[in-house]
Amino acid sequence: MKQVMKRSDVPAASRWRLEDLFPDQKAWDKDYETVKSRLGEMGAFEGKLSDADSIRQCFELEDELSLMTERLYVYASNRHHENTAEPVYQALLDKVKKLAVEVNGSMSYITPEILALPADRLEAFVADPALASYKKTLEDIIRQKQHVLSKPEEALLAQVGNVAQAPGTIFGVLNNADLKFPLVRGDDGEEVELTHGRYIQFLESRNRDVRKGAFEAMYGTYGKLRNTLAATLGANLTKNMFYAKARKYPSALEASLYGDKIPVDVYDNLVAAIHESLPLLHRYMELRKKLLNVDELHMYDLFAPLVDEYKMDITYEEAKQTVLESVKPLGDGYAAIMEQGLEGGWIDVYENEGKRSGAYCSGAFGTHPFVLLNHKDNLSSMFTLTHEMGHAIHSYLSDSNQEYRSAQYTIFLAEVASTLNEALLMNYLLERSTDPKQKMYLLCYYADKFRTTVFRQTMFAEFEQLIYARAEKGESLTHQELCSIYYDLNVRYHGAAMTVDKEIEMEWARIPHFYRSFYVFKYATGFSAAESFAKQILTEGEPAVERYLGFLKSGGSDYSIEILKRAGVDMSTPEPIRQAMSVFEQLIGQMEQLSGAN
Structure with missing residues (x-):
């Protein structure tokens, strides 16, 4: 090694x-x-x-x-x-x-x-x-x-701050330290302790028994603590409702969206547009069932690979060149900044002893951004490179066109530029792919991004909306109610092709984002906005590019919804989500054609 x-x-x-x-x-x-x-x-x-x-x-x-x-x-x-x-x-x-x-x-x-x-x-x-x-x-x-509120009331609320952190802190300790998972059998037949980190690896196994064993062990463990976990999540809801009421907001959702001036319609439109598009997810589940060649598709089959492992060896130099080519639809100016970043000391490329894992983009106003990578010669690392460079160029253009105070863009906007770069890279690779096996590998990679980032995160967002609506009416939220709401959502989202296993009803108990209330919807809106931009750029050309570059240069100079609207993506309507869904539909169509499943 x-x-x-x-x-x-x-x-x-x-x-x-x-x-x-x-x-x-x-x-x-x-x-x-x-x-x-x-x-x-x-x-x-x-x-x-x-x-x-x-x-x-x-x-x-x-x-x-x-x-x-x-x-x-x-x-x-x-x-x-x-x-x-x-x-x-x-x-x-x-x-x-x-x-x-x-x-x-x-x-x-x-x-x-x-x-x-x-x-x-x-x-x-x-x-x-x-x-x-x-x-x-x-x-x-x-x-x-x-x-x-008044000074004494504000002082009192500030003192409540430490108490308010309790639900999230308790969940964190319970989830990361106290929960002990059983031994499960891996691909090599050896028993190994299940952990959060290993769980997804088991779900990606080609061996169905390995996937099933890990799935049942994971939710069986959470199931034993269902009362405690329901009480912990319930306490978090109570905390947010208390703050919303104390600060005179109509609801916890409105309190959460107020800072970024995001209308509640944006949240509602996302859920409604995804409901409208559920037949597409059902069709994808049907295709997944056929490709896996199983009589019943189970929840533990969602991450199973659909094609024989297709290995794409891509060196860093090749990745740089491909990424540079893929962003050409954004014009010479954007490509020049990309090249400057790739060659100009912005990036820390390879893993070394003691280096932080993962990847990120960071920076300070007035100097170029910095990108940390741990590059491996594979497809995923090439997508990571273009993703992080999307963040970097967004920051670079914001800083170059805004004063310090108005340069910082919000979390609501943060994933748009990075995801758009990924969309352009995928479009570039698919257009040039002549090997059916490679093409299928790429299509599967991309379709699963839609499933996990748009559909799954919207399902999480809808779950939050439903449980807060109940709590704000004064209705109880026992573990039975939480499990029932969550199970029914899985049935609705995954459709008739999916056998929704009883164990999935406990999944709500392991999602840490539910303690950062009304946050997950931003993943789905950011991804949808990026796909909408990509579609406009690839069909309209220069006018769409100019609008998009205007978005990148705007930083945080206005409220997020207004910045996107000026650039041609109106998140207060369902249209950007529908545009993203039309891309997903094309992907499924190509997968069906290649596999002979249509």
């Missing part, structure tokens, strides 16, 4: 260039001391935020200190991730985390103090040319006003 190289052995061309942030440790130390020494300046504005000039100066200082802290953090974090066993950078990261807490603490008075001003004065500040750069910040503060 090839040994993992040491960090010192990684060639310079395969490393990110963090020197572009700070040339050396001395420069980092200097900025750290500057932030430390200037924290006192922040306090000088407290009690004085009553006129446009003092507010502008306060915001300018806030931006300056925040950006310096962000740069310090990104450098320390990225250095630490190069080799997590290196104590020097672990200490540096701890140091800057403590600094960030101090910085945030020094600024905590700003919003409450501005909110305490009379409404007419706040409106005048929004219209004041001297505060033009901070118009959206002030609008956000004004929007919060009706949901901010």
Whole structure:
């Protein structure tokens, strides 16, 4: 087995260039001391935020200190991730985390103090040319006003904060530490302990007995704690309903969407449009049943491979070239930035001893983004490369076209650019594939992305909507009710071709996202928006490209829905989801044709 190289052995061309942030440790130390020494300046504005000039100066200082802290953090974090066993950078990261807490603490008075001003004065500040750069910040503060309580009430709510974390904390400890899964039989016939990490590997096994054994062991274990897990999830619902009521929101869902100014219609439209498209998922389940050649399709067959393992060996150099070719529909300017990123010290490419696993894109305003990879010579790693570079170019264009405060885009928008790059890469590969086996492999890979990211996440979102609706009417949510709602959703979503196993009724108990309430729908909307963009770009050409580049340049300068709408994707209607579903329908059609199943 090839040994993992040491960090010192990684060639310079395969490393990110963090020197572009700070040339050396001395420069980092200097900025750290500057932030430390200037924290006192922040306090000088407290009690004085009553006129446009003092507010502008306060915001300018806030931006300056925040950006310096962000740069310090990104450098320390990225250095630490190069080799997590290196104590020097672990200490540096701890140091800057403590600094960030101090910085945030020094600024905590700003919003409450501005909110305490009379409404007419706040409106005048929004219209004041001297505060033009901070118009959206002030609008956000004004929007919060009706949901901010008196000082004593706010102090009381702040004290409740630690108690409020309890349901999520208890679930985390239970799920990650206390739950012990039994031994199950693997592909080699040996018994091995089931874990969260191994579960998906077992479900991807070609051996049906292995899949079934892992599935039954997983949900059998959760089933033994059904009362505790129902009480824990119930406590999380109670917490969110308490906060929504205390802050005068009509519902927990509206409280959750308010910050990003996302209408409830967006959530409802997603669920309604997916219901409308369920016949497509049913058709895909039918196809999966035929391709697996089984009499009954079970829940534990959902991740089973549909084609003989088709190995695609793709070196990093080949992956770079393919990704560059695949984004050509976005024009020369986009391709040039992509090339600059691929060759210009943005990317840390290969695994090395102690390096953080996975992949991400990070960065600080004013310097290029940084992408961490652990590249393997396969299809998945090529998709990871284009995905992370989608994030990187979104950040690069936002930073290049926006001021610091308006450059940061929301979570609601975050996955659009990365997923669009994946859609273009898949389109490029499918158009050029001449080997039927390779084509089927690609189609399966892509169809499962739709199943897991759009249908499955929407089913989760609908489950949340249903249980909150019941709880807000004062109805009880015992484990029987939770299991019944969840089981019925699985029956509805997967259709007649699927034998919905009784055990799946406990799946709600193992989804950590239910403790980040009303979050999962963003995966489905982001994926749908990206597919809608891809379809427009590939059919319309330049006008659609210009709209899309406008989206990338907008950062967080407006509310997410408005930014997307200007670019031609209106998430307040079901249309983008329908466009994404038409792509899914084409995939299924091609799979049926190739397999002779139509």
